[in-house]
Every structure is written in C-alpha cells, then in structure tokens.
Amino acid sequence: MAHGDITHIDIPVTDKERAKGFYSGLFGWQIDAPPGFEDYPMWRAPNQISGGGLAPRDGGFDQPRSYVEVDSIDDALAKVRELGGAVLMEKSEISPTSWWAVLEDPDGNRIGLYEGTTDAG
Template sequence: MPIRNEPWPEGTPTWVDLGSDDVEAAKAFYTGLFGWEYLSGGEEAGGYVLAQLDGKAVAGLGSKQDPQMPTVWTTYLAADDVDATTIKVGDAGGQIIAPPFDVMDSGRMAIASDTAGAAFGIWQAGTHIGAERYNEHGALCWNELHTRDYDAAREFYPAVFGVEFHDISGEGFVYSTFKRASDGQEVGGIHHDGQMPEGMPNYWLAWFAADDVDAGIAKAVELGATVLMPPMDSPFGRMSVIQGPQGEAFGLITLPTEQA
C-alpha cells in the first residue's frame, strides 16, 4: 500500500481531477468501480471533493467551470514554484489557460497547455500534496501524454520541468518515458499517437491500477461505461481504456507484482 506524505518532486504527475456535469453521478460511478469514499472541501471549495481510499486522497471530483467543455480527467504536474513554471510554459511556446491562483491553504495552481494544445495542471503543494496513495487498486499509477507532435513534446516538457527521456519505442510504437530531474525516476510517458481521430485534441491520459482489469471492465460497463480499448496483455501489465458515463476516458492496468 504505497503511501506518500511529502510533496511530490517537480515534474511528477501528482494529481488528477475530474471536471463533471454531475458530481453526484460521478461519485456513484467511481465508488462502484473503485470503492472510493469522499471528503468535501466545504463551501469554499465550490463543491469540490477529495476521493479517498482508507482516508488517503487519490483524486478529485468537481463541477466544470465551463459547461460547454468535455468531461475529462486533468493531470497535474508538480512544481516547486507555479509562478516561475508558468513563465517557462510561455517561454517554451505553451499557453496559460488559468493563471496561478491559491486554492485556500491546499496549494497554488495553474492550468496550461503545451505547444500542441494538450492541457495539463500545475500544482504547488501546500497542505495538499496531491495523491497520497498510488500504485494500488483504485489509485493513480501512471500518466501519459498522447500527442501527434511527439518531437515538440520532447522539447517542451524538458524546458518547463527539466525532465529527461528514455525511449522505449518498438515496431509500430513510438513512446518515451520521462524521468524527473531530482532522482531520475521514470514517472510518466509521451506516446506518439497516430490513431487519434481527426479533430480530437492531444491529451493526457490517467491510468488507475486494478487488481483484475477484466473484472474492472465488466463492473464499469455495468455502471454505464464504454470500452474504448479492449483488454490486452502488455509488458507493463494487462490493460484497457474505458470511457466513463459522462464521457471521460481513463486507463485500467494490472501492475506487475513488484510494482504494486
């Protein structure tokens, strides 16, 4: 049961949250799928809730700021200084969607997009470090960028977060993991995704660990989800991508025993 109590190092995918049309319906879906319980942020948080496993935060759920936007899981990358990081985003050719602002005493954040338009959050921890449980059933275990502009992404993220890459591409598969600067640990990935439909924006995909991917898919479908990528075995574990009832895509993967 991996648990973390200290802020995540810069460049680490540290948190995910869901901007939803119907927060109560989202809560019911993910409770049914993962057994999540919820802690309300109170009136000041505008209805935002922390999803928890055994009292430790794993994700956030809240209402969309813009009802016209699709329902998505947003990946947040850790930063030691959000304001300085947003300057780097602009210098590297990205865009700032929401300038830095304080979230009570929980932390400071911004929303940005890279040079190819993939949106992501930037999180500077206060009392809330991000994910407190990870790499276990129902918790975040991996985040990866799906992009048509692979080379540009490999220039943008090092310029902003100081990450380095490990190319693990194979036949018909172009992919790099990225290593954070503080310790060289591989904490996320960038996938040159040529299968995205025309007009679909580049995006960050969140993966949640599942003890049994096939059982997880069956439960998700029972709860109203749709299978986008049928389960398949890979060197990284059995995996699938599904779409929640409100349209959000996310991955399920069974981690190798030594990683769980």
C-alpha cells in the same frame, strides 16, 4: 502501486522531438524510449514516481489520458459496464506481466486501466 492509484499519464503529441524538448525544458522530466518501445518515449518526473508517455495523437486520442492501476482489469471492466460506463478498448497485453484497457465513464471521460505483476509466475 495500490489498487486505485494513478500510475501513468499519456500525452498525445504530433511531434515527439518537439514534445520531448518542451516537457523536459518546462518540468525537468527525464524522457527516454525504453528498449522495445522505441516509438513511445516515456517521461519520468523529478520525484521518480510520476510518469507516462508521449503517444501519437490519432483517432480519438486527442487529450491526455490518466491510467489507474487495478488488481484485475477483467473485474474492473465488468464493473464499468455494470455502472453505466463503456469499454473503449478491451484488455491488451503490454508485456507478459502487464496489461491495459480504456474505459469511458457515463460523462464521456476516457480513462485507462493498468494491471501489472512483478513476476511472470
């Protein structure tokens, strides 16, 4: 993935098993919870590139959220503030080599950011 690519889409759900059946039946998505993320079933589209997760619908998370890969979440969040957006969730670790954050653009759209590396060094 390159800077600016959409890398992941989370879909808020209230019943994970129902959602798994719906999306796998409708689109042919493979849906499995990876080790360490048992409460977060992740989907992969037939192209084996597109993917995302089925996340709990809660609080302000009530619409699908796209995640855009960036080279540096820290730099991107500074730019969000500079351009009149808001940071809804600061940089948080997913794993030792990947992080995420959530922003809101000036029109109120919520978008996730993703930064990852291929090695821990």
